[in-house]
Amino acid sequence: xxxxxxxxxxxxxxxxxxxxxxxxxxxxxxxxxxxxxxxxxxxxxxxxxxxxxxxxxxxxxxxxxxxxxxxxxxxxxxxxxxxxxxxxxxxxxxxxxxxxxxxxxxxxxxxxxxxxxxxxxxxxxxxxxxxxxxxxxxxxxxxxxxxxxxxxxxxxxxxxxxxxxxxxxxxxxxxxxxxxxxxxxxxxxxxxxxxxxxxxxxxxxxxxxxxxxxxxxxxxxxxxxxxxxxxxxxxxxxxxx
Amino acid sequence: xxxxxxxxxxxxxxxxxxxxxxxxxxxxxxxxxxxxxxxxxxxxxxxxxxxxxxxxxxxxxxxxxxxxxxxxxxxxxxxxxxxxxxxxxxxxxxxxxxxxxxxxxxxxxxxxxxxxxxxxxxxxxxxxxxxxxxxxxxxxxxxxxxxxxxxxxxxxxxxxxxxxxxxxxxxxxxxxxxxxxxxxxxxxxxxxxxxxxxxxxxxxxxxxxxxxxxxxxxxxxxxxxxxxxxxxxxxxxxxxx
DNA sequence: TAGATCTACTACACGGCGTATAGTTGCGAC
DNA sequence: GTCGCAACTATACGCCGTGTAGTAGATCTA
Numbered sequence: 001x002x003x004x005x006x007x008x009x010x011x012x013x014x015x016x017x018x019x020x021x022x023x024x025x026x027x028x029x030x031x032x033x034x035x036x037x038x039x040x041x042x043x044x045x046x047x048x049x050x051x052x053x054x055x056x057x058x059x060x061x062x063x064x065x066x067x068x069x070x071x072x073x074x075x076x077x078x079x080x081x082x083x084x085x086x087x088x089x090x091x092x093x094x095x096x097x098x099x100x101x102x103x104x105x106x107x108x109x110x111x112x113x114x115x116x117x118x119x120x121x122x123x124x125x126x127x128x129x130x131x132x133x134x135x136x137x138x139x140x141x142x143x144x145x146x147x148x149x150x151x152x153x154x155x156x157x158x159x160x161x162x163x164x165x166x167x168x169x170x171x172x173x174x175x176x177x178x179x180x181x182x183x184x185x186x187x188x189x190x191x192x193x194x195x196x197x198x199x200x201x202x203x204x205x206x207x208x209x210x211x212x213x214x215x216x217x218x219x220x221x222x223x224x225x226x227x228x229x230x231x232x233x234x235x236x237x238x239x240x241x
Numbered sequence: 242x243x244x245x246x247x248x249x250x251x252x253x254x255x256x257x258x259x260x261x262x263x264x265x266x267x268x269x270x271x272x273x274x275x276x277x278x279x280x281x282x283x284x285x286x287x288x289x290x291x292x293x294x295x296x297x298x299x300x301x302x303x304x305x306x307x308x309x310x311x312x313x314x315x316x317x318x319x320x321x322x323x324x325x326x327x328x329x330x331x332x333x334x335x336x337x338x339x340x341x342x343x344x345x346x347x348x349x350x351x352x353x354x355x356x357x358x359x360x361x362x363x364x365x366x367x368x369x370x371x372x373x374x375x376x377x378x379x380x381x382x383x384x385x386x387x388x389x390x391x392x393x394x395x396x397x398x399x400x401x402x403x404x405x406x407x408x409x410x411x412x413x414x415x416x417x418x419x420x421x422x423x424x425x426x427x428x429x430x431x432x433x434x435x436x437x438x439x440x441x442x443x444x445x446x447x448x449x450x451x452x453x454x455x456x457x458x459x460x461x462x463x464x465x466x467x468x469x470x471x472x473x474x475x476x477x478x479x480x481x482x
Numbered sequence: 483t484a485g486a487t488c489t490a491c492t493a494c495a496c497g498g499c500g501t502a503t504a505g506t507t508g509c510g511a512c
Numbered sequence: 513g514t515c516g517c518a519a520c521t522a523t524a525c526g527c528c529g530t531g532t533a534g535t536a537g538a539t540c541t542a
Contacts, residue, residue: 047492054489062516116449138538148437167453167454168452188460191453195450212412219400223437292523362499
């Protein structure tokens with residue numbers, strides 16, 4: 001052991017750790033985030049609840065790990081959807097990102113609650129958030145969309161007077177490294193885009209929108225087309241998606 | 242008794258019922274929505290938990306009542322803020338509504354979670370939502386803002402092809418009664434406005450925005466000014482609020 | 483191969499929760 | 513004055529997260 005491969009013990013340990021997460025996600029999918037309980041997981045695995053403490057120091061630790069995993073898979077899906085559209089179609093890339101955002105949320109409402117809501121009874125997120133890395137990737141991805149748009153049509157919505165110091169250093173670092181020519185205003189615009197994509201989806205997932213309107217998807221599409229226009233872009237294919 | 246005044250028993254009953262709600266809200270303000278527990282309320286009142294079942298059939302019943310109360314007070318605040326701005330300044334009225342929406346949420350984050358998030362461990366909202374009336378008032382209020390704007394500058398963002406049947410009958414009724422000349426598209430636009438106001442505020446309340454940006458209020462203001470412009474209005478006083 | 487060690491797990495206990503049931507007490511109405 | 517009923521207590525059940533003490537077995541060492 002020690003030569004790069006893991007010992008049998010380490011392998012078993014990693015498998016058990018993964019099984020705990022898998023079962024937790026299954027319980028969440030079946031009964032909502034509130035159904036994630038150490039006792040229920042242990043029951044499902046044929047163990048006692050105490051055994052899980054050998055893998056996660058506390059229930060909140062487990063939940064934080066789940067949040068990071070789920071958030072990462074969301075961002076993977078967003079980036080993949082964006083990259084499926086040619087780079088010379090900035091409007092299409094924004095729409096692809098936005099559409100995937102909503103369809104992922106509708107397909108994984110519990111995951112959405114886990115990331116963006118109160119995940120579980122008394123859960124307290126750790127400092128910096130349980131999935132800071134994934135969240136920064138998401139914000140940087142949005143900023144990339146703004147960058148594409150500005151490259152195509154020039155700055156729009158340039159909320160003036162922002163400094164790099166107005167944003168999280170890690171996020172600012174990511175953005176400046178990837179898009180050296182971009183002004184800090186672009187991050188402000190991208191955070192506003194984030195909010196705009198989040199709003200209707202959040203209302204829908206939590207059951208507020210469906211109580212008022214028959215077709216949330218249509219509202220969302222109209223809103224996203226408006227967003228694209230406000231970036232100065234013209235949607236190339238209005239019938240897409 | 243029976244002559245309009247209530248008997249001593251009825252009065253005591255109403256007072257106790259109100260005290261339960263008051264204490265529940267206090268516990269929520271102190272420890273988050275998750276801190277609302279029948280046992281904690283009873284402890285605070287010097288009673289046993291079972292006694293509360295004489296007033297609310299179940300914990301979810303109590304929570305639903307709280308949601309309705311809190312939601313109503315939010316809508317009251319929104320309408321008051323709007324009405325403090327002269328009717329001939331539609332942009333100002335939109336901005337007043339939007340600003341109150343955020344400042345109420347920041348001042349009452351627990352109430353915001355109660356209304357728009359997962360309020361409490363295993364809470365399941367009743368059919369139609371726990372505060373349908375308040376929610377319809379909110380949506381109708383937003384539609385009123387759209388109506389003001391359209392009266393001033395003519396329809397913008399007219400997402401075509403909506404029917405009254407695309408929306409909740411009660412909401413549609415409220416709107417058609419109050420604004421007989423308005424087309425159903427206006428409701429679609431107002432729901433999109435709702436989402437746009439909700440997005441950034443929701444991200445901020447749940448701690449996502451503050452991790453990325455120093456000044457969420459500024460982002461929100463820029464976003465709302467953009468919203469006002471997309472309604473075809475020109476903000477009269479950019480320094481307001 | 484025999485013994486020491488350390489890991490993974492069980493068993494159990496504590497206090498919290500929502501909720502149901504049965505029993506008690508005292509006000510209100512006749 | 514007495515009856516009835518509403519309001520409340522007491523208690524119990526099964527959940528929950530989380531500690532602690534103890535144990536079986538795998539792994540390492542000599």
